[in-house]
Structure formats: structure tokens, C-alpha cells
Amino acid sequence: MEEIVRAEGLRKTFTLSKKQQRIERTGETRRIAVDGLSFSAYRGEIYGLLGPNGAGKTTTLRMLATLIRPDSGDAVLMGHSIVKEPDRVRDIIGFMTSELKLEGFFTPDYLFDFFGMMHGMDKDKLAARKRDLFARFGIDKYAEVPVKSLSTGMLQKVSLVISIVHDPEIIIFDEPTNGLDVLTAKVVTDFLVELKGMGKSILLSTHIFSLVEKLCDRVGVIIDGKLVQEGTLVEVSKGDLETSFFELYHRIKGEIV
Amino acid sequence: MKLLALIKKEFHRFFHDPRLIVTMLLPGIVIFLLYSALGEIIYTEESRDLKVYLSGESNVVAMIEGMIEQNGDKVEWLPLESEETARAAILDGEATAILTFTENFDSFGENASVGIVYDNGSTDGSYFYSLVSSVLIGVGMRFPIRVQTVREDTEVARNFMQSALPFIVICFIFAAGMSVTLESVAGEKERGTLATILVTSAKRRDIALGKIVPLSCISMLGATSSFLGIALSIPKLMGMSFGVFGGYSGWSYLLLFAAILSVVPLIVSVISTVSTLSRSVKEASAYTSGLMILVMVISLVSSFVPSMGNWVFLIPVLNAVVAMQGVLAGGLLVWQTLAAVGINLVCTAGLVFLMTKLLSSERIMFGK
Ligand SMILES: Nc1ncnc2c1ncn2[C@@H]1O[C@H](COP(=O)(O)OP(=O)(O)OP(=O)(O)O)[C@@H](O)[C@H]1O
Ligand SMILES: [Mg+2]
Numbered sequence: 001m002e003e004i005v006r007a008e009g010l011r012k013t014f015t016l017s018k019k020q021q022r023i024e025r026t027g028e029t030r031r032i033a034v035d036g037l038s039f040s041a042y043r044g045e046i047y048g049l050l051g052p053n054g055a056g057k058t059t060t061l062r063m064l065a066t067l068i069r070p071d072s073g074d075a076v077l078m079g080h081s082i083v084k085e086p087d088r089v090r091d092i093i094g095f096m097t098s099e100l101k102l103e104g105f106f107t108p109d110y111l112f113d114f115f116g117m118m119h120g121m122d123k124d125k126l127a128a129r130k131r132d133l134f135a136r137f138g139i140d141k142y143a144e145v146p147v148k149s150l151s152t153g154m155l156q157k158v159s160l161v162i163s164i165v166h167d168p169e170i171i172i173f174d175e176p177t178n179g180l181d182v183l184t185a186k187v188v189t190d191f192l193v194e195l196k197g198m199g200k201s202i203l204l205s206t207h208i209f210s211l212v213e214k215l216c217d218r219v220g221v222i223i224d225g226k227l228v229q230e231g232t233l234v235e236v237s238k239g240d241l242e243t244s245f246f247e248l249y250h251r252i253k254g255e256i257v
Numbered sequence: 258m259k260l261l262a263l264i265k266k267e268f269h270r271f272f273h274d275p276r277l278i279v280t281m282l283l284p285g286i287v288i289f290l291l292y293s294a295l296g297e298i299i300y301t302e303e304s305r306d307l308k309v310y311l312s313g314e315s316n317v318v319a320m321i322e323g324m325i326e327q328n329g330d331k332v333e334w335l336p337l338e339s340e341e342t343a344r345a346a347i348l349d350g351e352a353t354a355i356l357t358f359t360e361n362f363d364s365f366g367e368n369a370s371v372g373i374v375y376d377n378g379s380t381d382g383s384y385f386y387s388l389v390s391s392v393l394i395g396v397g398m399r400f401p402i403r404v405q406t407v408r409e410d411t412e413v414a415r416n417f418m419q420s421a422l423p424f425i426v427i428c429f430i431f432a433a434g435m436s437v438t439l440e441s442v443a444g445e446k447e448r449g450t451l452a453t454i455l456v457t458s459a460k461r462r463d464i465a466l467g468k469i470v471p472l473s474c475i476s477m478l479g480a481t482s483s484f485l486g487i488a489l490s491i492p493k494l495m496g497m498s499f500g501v502f503g504g505y506s507g508w509s510y511l512l513l514f515a516a517i518l519s520v521v522p523l524i525v526s527v528i529s530t531v532s533t534l535s536r537s538v539k540e541a542s543a544y545t546s547g548l549m550i551l552v553m554v555i556s557l558v559s560s561f562v563p564s565m566g567n568w569v570f571l572i573p574v575l576n577a578v579v580a581m582q583g584v585l586a587g588g589l590l591v592w593q594t595l596a597a598v599g600i601n602l603v604c605t606a607g608l609v610f611l612m613t614k615l616l617s618s619e620r621i622m623f624g625k
Contacts, residue, residue, distance in 0.1 A: 095456045101449035118459045
């Protein structure tokens, strides 16, 4: 098994603004979002980071996607460090999250070309890839429709396709099905299965047990910014993922919220 | 390559949206229509009766008279007997000006020069003065014009062209810059579309330039429209039949244009930088409105403070205002204008650098 992502001792703290302190009714000024996180993901597999709200999943994925820098620790993606070579990392990953949006004014066709160029792709390869992906995901009919006029499902497909315009080896996906209706959620999970079929490696975060059970080969359970358990789906779930998660949570926090 | 794609995207966004184009060009058109209409109302009825004391002789006098009559006004030439009584008459509003030509003026005699004394507090006086100077410059006579006014300069607003125009130009550049830049930079940040570009391997500097370069061009377009609106309507507003810029040489044009050209990217990069710092369009527009008021006050003040010394050319934006004023007043401030352009460009480069740093800062781009 080829190790494709290795995170070692990732740590990230945030300074809480006055406003945040008020909203969360806390006097603390610093928050440890991720606390010395280490894990490994392997080529061709779907790795799921499972954890409750505020566990630090999004923060971890944002560090891997080089949007934010770890305070300490590092992660190596296909031999490239997120700290030392963020530009290289950006070209080998596709990052998908609801915080990244497409400008509604432009068409899928225009945006595909634009983001292809942002990743430094050459024109011929880009055109071939566009034909292939647009046909495969049924976008060709909507290629000239401004993104703001697309249905939610189609918009989701377009965003997914554009985030892999540069044919990345690693796909990082924060909360793939959050806030989506069942149909759009199926678009996304089918897409992930398809990507895995193409031999891509996928890293996703979620708090939904069924999603992990359906998609993931390996699971890392994250609580309070720390990785508390890691293994194959079978190893972690021990028959029932939900039951074993709550047992684990109880052992660590001594309480069930 | 990436920079080119970023620039193209910005132009594509603008030129494929009729709404944006209209908002950019509308101010110029509105100003033109409004000012022209205003000019019609003010000047159709009334015609001027000018009384000018004349000393010395020149063919130029006939030209001036022709111009005045062409404008539908009349002029009566009075012999100049005593300068003192003439000045008193001007101050009392009984006469318009004193015009003096040195001996052998038309044969380019030694020390040939023109003298003009007028009441800078009266519209007739200013009208006569700008008419004479345009005729002189227009026929290519490079004689020194000795200008005297019967009131202190600070007592009344100086000639509109020299003082107010540069100020208005700056305001239009600011307004045009704001109308595209806030939406494009702060808007993209707020909507999360800038983040989508930040996860690609595009250089942060290219992303900054990919905003500032095209937005400067677009703002230039908007500012030009407003500028033309004024330039074409001022003659009507002032009751003159010739264009405002008719009387200036090619060099003056070039200097004016250079001064304006250097201010546009500077102002656009200021607004872009502020937009990058802000969380929302609303916040960015509050900050830039504050900045605009500051710039307006500074350039307005500079319009009424005569001769501030060369140090003002070191201050970005203000330097261009002063340079434009100087050029419009008939001087060719080549070095000062070039210095102003240079300093503005250096400041722009500094702001591009700063914006690049801000785009790389996770606290600015992804902080909560
Ligand atoms: N930019 C930030 N500034 C301050 N605090 C932050 C910031 N980002 C995250 N946090 C805090 O860090 C902690 C971890 O947040 P994170 O978003 O990584 O959790 P998560 O596991 O993704 O949770 P969720 O399931 O709610 O998405 C939370 O307490 C959050 O409030
Ligand atoms: Mg999250």
C-alpha cells in the first residue's frame, strides 16, 4: 500500500475575536482547533475523518489544502510538504468545500477553461478533458448556461468537475453531503465512487456515520482536535460504527452530550 | 499565462454585462446633458456688454472682438487714460478689464508681451480673461501674459479650469474606481469566489495584478466618460462657443494625460487593497468613502492655496492635482509632472506588493 498522505503532529490554534468570545460565551482568547494530529491515507482509498461539530475536521482539511498553515507539524502529500511547497501541493489536490464558490455570471465552459489555466494546463489537454468530463457528468447541455441559472444538482456537478479540472491525484472533500437534498447528495457520492474507480485517493470529513459506512475504506476518529482512533472501517466500527463511536466518546469525554 | 487569464476574466466580466457598462458610462452622459441644459438656460437670453480699456495695438484685438461677437456678446473698446481710474471702474463693475499690448507687438518686438487686468470676482471678467488667453494660445503666440487681478486671489474662486477641474477629475476617477473595484474585489472575497482562485497554484501577485490592471483600464474608461462630459459641456456652461481644451498645446495634453493616467492605477490599487482587507462590500465601501472624502478635501484645499512649493509633488494623488492645475494655468510643468507620475507609479507598485501579502495572509483571507 502506497502512502499518499502523511500528516504528522499537525497543530493549529486560533485567536478568538471579541465577537466570537461573545457568541460562544467564553472568556478564553485562544482555541486549539487541531492538537497534534497524525494519520496516513493510502493510494486508491477513501479515507474518512469522522468527528462531532467543532472537532477540527474542517481546520485539518484546510491545512492539507494549503489555505491555512499549521502552527507546527507538517503533512506530506505525494512527497510534497504543505508547509514548504504549498504551490506544488495545490496542483496535485482538488479541494471541495461549500466555502469555495463559482462566480454566477460565468458559464461552466468558461470557468472550466479559466481554472484549467489557473493550474497551468495546456490548451489541448484542457479541451480533451472538458469533452470527457462534461459528457460523463451530463454537463454538456448546460455548458453555456450561466452558473447562477443552474439547478442545485447541476451546480454541484459543475463545482465538482471544476475542482478536478487539473486531474489531481488526491481529492480533499469537507462534508460532502452537508445541506444537500437526497438527489444532490447522491450526485456527490456517485461522483466520489467514480473518482475512486479512476484510481484517485480521497480524503473526506463528515459527522454522518452512514456516509462513512457507505464510502470509506479507512476511518480516523477525531475528537477535540486529536485523533483518537484509526483503522479500516471494519476495525473501527467493530460491527456497528455508531455504537462504537459513542463508547469511544464516552471513554474520552466521560459524558454524552 | 495565468496573469493573462486573470486579466481576461475581469474584462470578460465587465464587457459582457450591459448593466456594468451603463453604470460606468452614465455619469458622463448625465453630466453632459445636465450642464448643457443648465448652460442653455443661463445664457440664451442674456448677452454680455463688455467695456475694455485698450492700450497699444495688435491684430489680435480684431480676433478677440470677432470671437466675442461670435458668442453673441458685444465689446466696447475704451482708450486707456489713467490706469487708476480704469481700475476703479473695474472694481465698481462699470468696466470689464484693461488690455495692454507692448509696442511693436505684432512684429514680435523685443520684450513683446500682453497685459491684462480684470476682476476675478466677476463672471464677465473671467470670461474675458479666458477668451483672451485662448485666442493668444490658439494663434500660437507664445508671449508672456502679465495677468493682474483687482482682488486678492484667495478672495474669490480662481479660474474654474485651473482649480476645480483637476479636483473633479480625481473625484470621477475615484467614483469610477469604486464602482467596479468594490464589487470585483470585496464582492469576490465576500461571495467566496476569490477563495476558489486561491486554492489553485496561481501566484498571489498575479491575482493582485489580475485585478488591478484590468480594473484600472475600466476605471479609466469611466473617468474619461465623465471627463468628456464636463469638457464638452463647460463651454456651454460658461457661455463660450469654443472648447475648453482648444487653447492648449500638444505637450500640455500629454502632461495632463500622464498625470491622470498615473492616478488611476494608484486609486484602483488603494481601493483594491482596502477591499482585500474588508470582510464585505459594505465594509469596504464605508472605508473607501472615508478615503474619498479625505482625498477630496485635500485636493480641494490645494485648489485654493496658491503656490505650495515643490514638496507637494512628493505627495501621491495631490501631486497630480497640482500638476494638472499648473498645466491648465498655462505652465508646462514637465519635471514636476514627471516626478508626480513616477511617485504615483512607485506607490502603485507598493500597493500591489501589499495586496499580494494580504492575499497570502490566512488571517485576512480566511479568518472568522
Ligand atoms: N478562523 C477561526 N477562528 C477562530 N476559531 C476557529 C476558526 N476556525 C475554526 N475555529 C474553531 O476551531 C474549532 C474547530 O473548528 P472546525 O471548523 O475545524 O471543526 P469541524 O470539525 O469542522 O466542525 P463542524 O462539524 O462544525 O464543521 C471550533 O471550535 C471552531 O470554533
Ligand atoms: Mg467543518
